[in-house]
Amino acid sequence: xxxxxxxxxxxxxxxxxxxxxxxxxxxxxxxxxxxxxxxxxxxxxxxxxxxxxxxxxxxxxxxxxxxxxxxxxxxxxxxxxxxxxxxxxxxxxxxxxxxxxxxxxxxxxxxxxxxxxxxxxxxxxxxxxxxxxxxxxxxxxxxxxxxxxxxxxxxxxxxxxxxxxxxxxxxxxxxxxxxxxxxxxxxxxxxxxxxxxxxxxxxxxxxxxxxxxxxxxxxxxxxxxx
Amino acid sequence: xxxxxxxxxxxxxxxxxxxxxxxxxxxxxxxxxxxxxxxxxxxxxxxxxxxxxxxxxxxxxxxxxxxxxxxxxxxxxxxxxxxxxxxxxxxxxxxxxxxxxxxxxxxxxxxxxxxxxxxxxxxxxxxxxxxxxxxxxxxxxxxxxxxxxxxxxxxxxxxxxxxxxxxxxxxxxxxxxxxxxxxxxxxxxxxxxxxxxxxxxxxxxxxxxxxxxxxxxxxxxxxxxxxxxxxxxxxxxxxxxxxxxxxxxxxxxxxxxxxxxxxxxxxxxxxxxxxxxxxxxxxxxxxxxxxxxxxxxxxxxxxxxxxxxxxxxxxxxxxxxxxxxxxxxxxxxxxxxxxxxxxxxxxxxxxxxxxxxxxxxxxxxxxxxxxxxxxxxxxxxxxxxxxxxxxxxxxxxxxxxxxxxxxxxxxxxxxxxxxxxxxxxxxxxxxxxxxxxxxxxxxxxxxxxxxxxxxxxxxxxxxxxxxxxxxxxxxxxxxxxxxxxxx
Numbered sequence: 001x002x003x004x005x006x007x008x009x010x011x012x013x014x015x016x017x018x019x020x021x022x023x024x025x026x027x028x029x030x031x032x033x034x035x036x037x038x039x040x041x042x043x044x045x046x047x048x049x050x051x052x053x054x055x056x057x058x059x060x061x062x063x064x065x066x067x068x069x070x071x072x073x074x075x076x077x078x079x080x081x082x083x084x085x086x087x088x089x090x091x092x093x094x095x096x097x098x099x100x101x102x103x104x105x106x107x108x109x110x111x112x113x114x115x116x117x118x119x120x121x122x123x124x125x126x127x128x129x130x131x132x133x134x135x136x137x138x139x140x141x142x143x144x145x146x147x148x149x150x151x152x153x154x155x156x157x158x159x160x161x162x163x164x165x166x167x168x169x170x171x172x173x174x175x176x177x178x179x180x181x182x183x184x185x186x187x188x189x190x191x192x193x194x195x196x197x198x199x200x201x202x203x204x205x206x207x208x209x210x211x212x213x214x215x216x217x218x219x220x221x222x223x224x225x226x
Numbered sequence: 227x228x229x230x231x232x233x234x235x236x237x238x239x240x241x242x243x244x245x246x247x248x249x250x251x252x253x254x255x256x257x258x259x260x261x262x263x264x265x266x267x268x269x270x271x272x273x274x275x276x277x278x279x280x281x282x283x284x285x286x287x288x289x290x291x292x293x294x295x296x297x298x299x300x301x302x303x304x305x306x307x308x309x310x311x312x313x314x315x316x317x318x319x320x321x322x323x324x325x326x327x328x329x330x331x332x333x334x335x336x337x338x339x340x341x342x343x344x345x346x347x348x349x350x351x352x353x354x355x356x357x358x359x360x361x362x363x364x365x366x367x368x369x370x371x372x373x374x375x376x377x378x379x380x381x382x383x384x385x386x387x388x389x390x391x392x393x394x395x396x397x398x399x400x401x402x403x404x405x406x407x408x409x410x411x412x413x414x415x416x417x418x419x420x421x422x423x424x425x426x427x428x429x430x431x432x433x434x435x436x437x438x439x440x441x442x443x444x445x446x447x448x449x450x451x452x453x454x455x456x457x458x459x460x461x462x463x464x465x466x467x468x469x470x471x472x473x474x475x476x477x478x479x480x481x482x483x484x485x486x487x488x489x490x491x492x493x494x495x496x497x498x499x500x501x502x503x504x505x506x507x508x509x510x511x512x513x514x515x516x517x518x519x520x521x522x523x524x525x526x527x528x529x530x531x532x533x534x535x536x537x538x539x540x541x542x543x544x545x546x547x548x549x550x551x552x553x554x555x556x557x558x559x560x561x562x563x564x565x566x567x568x569x570x571x572x573x574x575x576x577x578x579x580x581x582x583x584x585x586x587x588x589x590x591x592x593x594x595x596x597x598x599x600x601x602x603x604x605x606x607x608x609x610x611x612x613x614x615x616x617x618x619x620x621x622x623x624x625x626x627x628x629x630x631x632x633x634x635x636x637x638x639x640x641x642x643x644x645x646x647x648x649x650x651x652x653x654x655x656x657x658x659x660x661x662x663x664x665x666x667x668x669x670x671x672x673x674x675x676x677x678x679x680x681x682x683x684x685x686x687x688x689x690x691x692x693x694x695x696x697x698x699x700x701x702x703x704x705x706x707x708x709x710x711x712x713x
Contacts, residue, residue, distance in 0.1 A: 007320045007324060011318050011474065012303070014525070014529035014530075015532060018529050018530070018533035019295075032293060032296075033480075037282075037285050040286055041278065041279040058499070062502075125430065148514060154515075155459065156463045159456065181481070181484070181485040189507065189508035189509070190507050190515075192503065194502065195498070195499070197502065198503070201387065201454070203370070203389075203414040203417055203418070204262065204394050205261070205387070206414045208414050211418055211456055212425065212460050213460075213502070
């Protein structure tokens with residue numbers, strides 16, 4: 001077996017020898033990259049209203065539950081979702097906006113809340129539900145994007161609980177995937193694109209909801225001014 | 227019930243025409259495959275049709291992948307630099323043996339006796355699981371299809387839905403036997419739940435995971451994994467240590483390139499607008515996920531494929547499996563006959579090349595060259611063109627071998643070559659053929675059965691008998707005709 005560095009050098013040598021026909025200096029590479037054909041649809045054509053309608057429609061096709069609300073009514077909407085979930089133990093990221101917590105929603109009797117200031121995996125595994133923010137919604141595919149910031153939660157927090165409630169603001173919803181990439185040119189180190197609850201079609205191509213990720217995806221769409 | 231197959235090692239596999247026979251005689255298997263393929267194809271067709279810019283996306287994807295390959299060395303070095311800066315460790319493996327050893331060494335450093343895995347075809351390419359087992363490490367697959375295969379002692383027959391050849395009652399039988407669930411029904415929902423319960427404790431308890439990669443991003447040093455079930459997210463999030471095995475060709479120049487790839491991949495692979503989960507991570511993140519992260523970059527003959535102008539496009543592949551779903555040959559045979567983890571049209575060109583054309587030479591012939599694979603390929607790999615190129619190479623290998631004189635096909639073509647080169651010989655052969663074949667031609671003008679090697683044709687189709695007179699003979703007999711146009 002080769003020494004580790006030897007393999008690295010050997011592979012790169014082989015690649016270089018194999019691509020002698022191609023431009024090798026950085027300036028030419030950048031130029032070639034910039035000249036790549038990109039005639040696909042970048043910007044959506046829908047009105048703001050139609051864009052949100054499509055987002056909701058797509059989410060529902062994935063079997064996600066969606067409700068709409070206003071910024072003022074958000075805490076009450078969260079409370080209603082929690083009450084309807086049938087779950088009792090919840091977790092939330094440490095950066096959950098204080099405004100969401102102003103009403104009694106977060107102290108309703110019978111609910112147990114654990115804010116993630118470094119919860120252990122075992123503690124998160126005990127939780128039945130999680131409430132988080134999101135970074136973006138993409139209506140074309142009904143996708144919600146998490147960058148796992150302070151209000152979106154660590155990856156494990158959004159994964160173990162069986163019920164995930166996402167608070168998505170209307171101003172965060174774009175129509176196309178390229179619009180998401182245009183909005184976030186400096187990517188976060190961690191990204192999770194979520195399109196509906198966990199699913200599989202491995203047995204006879206029958207789509208079954210809920211394998212390992214959350215089996216229930218609920219979304220509150222907040223009509224802020226975009 | 228035993229429907230197991232030899233491990234998918236192209237070095238040991240039978241040639242395709244022989245390997246395919248058990249499948250063709252197994253109506254249940256063919257039915258399972260055809261059903262799955264029909265479902266995917268219907269969904270894919272609907273979702274591709276709704277995408278007005280599908281061809282533009284294909285053109286962009288093809289160009290991005292070609293550009294990445296043309297500049298592969300630079301982009302890999304950039305990936306290595308950025309990934310390392312973010313706390314990851316990059317290893318380079320020239321071949322399968324080296325990749326297996328690197329991974330085993332990492333597992334030994336972790337004192338790991340068990341490891342959980344996200345579905346990775348590349349790990350099957352290097353036969354990782356048997357190697358780990360032999361060295362005292364139990365590898366647990368976590369993708370539902372992979373569990374079915376692992377528990378059932380089966381091999382994958384498709385790169386996206388690897389257990390599509392197994393139906394629900396067969397899954398029930400495997401799970402009932404291996405998980406000790408006697409009362410399990412064959413309801414896919416119940417079967418899926420059984421898998422969820424079976425794996426939950428493993429996710430929470432096993433601190434080391436192995437994944438593949440759908441994309442490596444040079445610009446950021448990130449890795450992207452595309453999945454449906456959440457087993458990927460579990461493996462990427464819960465363990466202490468993460469090892470990613472990726473072919474060197476998986477690199478994309480920039481994060482933004484995903485806007486093209488993700489739109490094409492899910493639609494092509496499973497007929498969804500977007501797969502449920504796509505995860506991207508960059509080195510290690512304090513307080514979130516594995517704190518030790520390794521990438522093993524695998525060459526294993528990819529750089530040799532890169533060196534050949536026409537064949538280089540093979541490496542553009544993003545493993546969506548649209549080509550096998552569209553292939554009329556795959557639909558009839560399923561994946562096992564290809565004797566490789568990569569079946570279908572892409573496998574027919576990739577496998578022999580990974581084997582340096584020393585094995586799997588029958589695969590370039592496992593195609594009718596109808597071009598359906600090229601038409602659906604989201605990165606526009608001209609598979610028929612590469613198939614023809616590889617066929618030419620196989621024929622070249624056979625040139626100069628004495629054994630060729632015993633091959634009826636070769637001898638027949640040499641004789642044809644001679645006859646076609648002279649009008650006199652050709653006409654003589656026609657007359658002889660008319661007499662010879664006349665003995666077998668029935669009253670309806672068709673030959674229904676021929677003896678000896680001729681039977682290879684007539685056992686599956688009839689042959690029209692030679693006419694009593696050729697065009698040439700008729701023309702000569704007809705003599706000069708008055709020219710009607712002349713004044």
